[in-house]
Amino acid sequence: MSKTFLALDIGEKRIGVARGDSNVKIAVPLSAIHVDGGEKNLLHKLLQQEMPAAVVVGWPRNSRGEPTAQTAYVQHVIEELAIEVPIIYQDESLTSVIAKERRGDSKQTRKSGQIDSEAASIILQDYLEETYGY
Secondary structure: OOOEEEEEEEOOOEEEEEEEEOOOOOOEEEEEEEOOOOHHHHHHHHHHHHOOOEEEEEEOOOOOOOOOHHHHHHHHHHHHHOOOOOEEEEEOOOHHHHHHHHHOOOHHHHHHOHHHHHHHHHHHHHHHHHHHOO
16 A cells, blocks of 8 residues: 655755655655745645655754754754654755755755755655665
8 A cells, every 4th residue: 555755854944845655656846835934834734635644854964973953953843843643754964965956056946945845855765765665
């Protein structure tokens, strides 16, 4: 049976979102949600629509693999969201760099959230491949 997953790349300005499933094993960028006070409601609506088996969240660490201030921020946001499905933390090392290479690092791609949603899809793709194979 196929399981649907959502992925979040949580930032202070935007939250990148991606979707994928365990059968197809391809993560697809959705959109970015701007952090403006309404993000909690938008994420809960998305969760109701998609009904994922779990939410995969990018877990930031420094080059030595240690938590950072951004790690604490991500954890705080997840606690505030009170998501009622399992949360899976996935290493997000270099995902933003790869996303910028794929989408281009222009002012427009940053502002529109394309890089954030692409980063979320990379996080989810890594999880799907590690968990369900190629």
